[in-house]
Amino acid sequence: MNYQQLPLTEPYIKEAFIINIIEQAFQFALEKHDGQYRKGTKIPYITHPFAVAMILKHYRYSDEVVAAGLLHDTLEDTDATEQDLLKFGPFILDLVRAASELDKSLPWEERKRRTIEELKEKSPDQLAVIVADKLHNIRSVQTDLDEVGEVVWERFNRGKREQSWYYMSLLNAIESRRKEVPIIRKLDAEVRRIFIGTEKLTNAKVDLLFEAVFHLSIETKERLIQENMLDFLTEVKESAEALYRNGSFEPLRPLMDELAARGIQFEMNSDGSFILLAFCHELQYRLGWDQDKLYRHIKRNLSKL
Numbered sequence: 531m532n533y534q535q536l537p538l539t540e541p542y543i544k545e546a547f548i549i550n551i552i553e554q555a556f557q558f559a560l561e562k563h564d565g566q567y568r569k570g571t572k573i574p575y576i577t578h579p580f581a582v583a584m585i586l587k588h589y590r591y592s593d594e595v596v597a598a599g600l601l602h603d604t605l606e607d608t609d610a611t612e613q614d615l616l617k618f619g620p621f622i623l624d625l626v627r628a629a630s631e632l633d634k635s636l637p638w639e640e641r642k643r644r645t646i647e648e649l650k651e652k653s654p655d656q657l658a659v660i661v662a663d664k665l666h667n668i669r670s671v672q673t674d675l676d677e678v679g680e681v682v683w684e685r686f687n688r689g690k691r692e693q694s695w696y697y698m699s700l701l702n703a704i705e706s707r708r709k710e711v712p713i714i715r716k717l718d719a720e721v722r723r724i725f726i727g728t729e730k731l732t733n734a735k736v737d738l739l740f741e742a743v744f745h746l747s748i749e750t751k752e753r754l755i756q757e758n759m760l761d762f763l764t765e766v767k768e769s770a771e772a773l774y775r776n777g778s779f780e781p782l783r784p785l786m787d788e789l790a791a792r793g794i795q796f797e798m799n800s801d802g803s804f805i806l807l808a809f810c811h812e813l814q815y816r817l818g819w820d821q822d823k824l825y826r827h828i829k830r831n832l833s834k835l
Contacts, residue, residue, distance in 0.1 A: 605630045629659045631645060649704050702819070731817075740831040785811050785814070
C-alpha cells in the first residue's frame with residue numbers, strides 16, 4: 531500500500547506512514563551513499579540527496595516525491611537495485627528511474643542528449659525531482675566558484691563550455707513546463723547567472739552581444755559590465771577566434787547551409803563572414819539554442835553587422 535491508497539478516515543495512519551517513508555528513504559540513502567563524497571570535495575555525498583529532498587519539501591511536493599529526492603541517485607551511483615527500491619512502492623521507484631542515467635557506458639554527450647530528449651515525456655512529479663537535483667548541483671557549483679574560482683570546472687567530466695550547453699539545452703527543453711513545475715523558474719535564473727552572468731537573457735541583451743562581434747566599443751563594454759555579461763562575451767569570442775585561427779570551415783558548414791536555406795547568405799572568401807559564423811556557432815552552442823532561435827536573433831541583428 532502506498533500513501534495515496536491509505537484511507538482518508540485514518541489520518542493518524544497516514545501521518546505515521548509519511549514519517550516512516552521519509553525516514554526509511556533517508557536511512558536507505560545514507561547506507562548506500564556511505565563512503566561517497568561530492569565531486570572534488572570531502573563533503574559526504576548524502577548532503578546532496580538531502581538538499582534535493584529539502585528543495586522538494588520547500589515547494590510543497592508530496593512526501594513520496596520528497597522520499598524520491600532522497601533516493602534519486604541510489605540506482606545510478608550505488609549498488610541499489612530496482613528490487614531494493616520496490617519496498618518504497620512503484621511510484622517512488624518510477625520517480626527514481628526517471629531521474630537516473632542508467633547506461634553509464636555511453637559517452638557523456640550521448641547520455642546528456644538522451645536526458646534532454648526524454649524530458650518532454652516526464653510527468654510533473656518526475657520533472658520536479660530532476661529539476662531539484664539540477665538546482666542543488668548548480669548551487670553547489672556557485673558555492674565552489676565563490677570559494678575557489680574557475681578551477682572548479684576541472685572537477686567535471688566536461689568543462690564550463692560543455693556544461694553550459696547541457697544546462698541551457700535542458701532549460702530550453704522544459705521552458706514550456708514552468709507553470710506546472712515551479713522549481714524550473716529558480717533553476718533557470720541560477721543557471722543563467724552562472725553561465726551568462728545575468729538571470730534573464732532578453733532580446734536587448736542578445737543584441738548587445740552581437741554589437742561586439744567585430745569590435746567592442748567602450749560604450750558597449752560598459753553596458754556589458756553593467757549587465758554582468760562581459761565575461762560571457764569574452765568566452766564566446768575566444769572560442770570563436772580559436773575556430774577562426776584553426777582555419778577549418780567544416781564545423782561551420784551546417785550552420786551556413788541552414789542560414790542559406792532561410793535566405794541569409796555568407797561569402798566565405800571574407801574574413802568577416804568567417805568570424806561572424808564562428809561567433810554565431812559558439813553562441814548557439816553555449817546557449818543551447820535551436821536553429822529557429824538562432825535565426826531570429828541573427829535576422830534581427832544582420833543589418834547592424
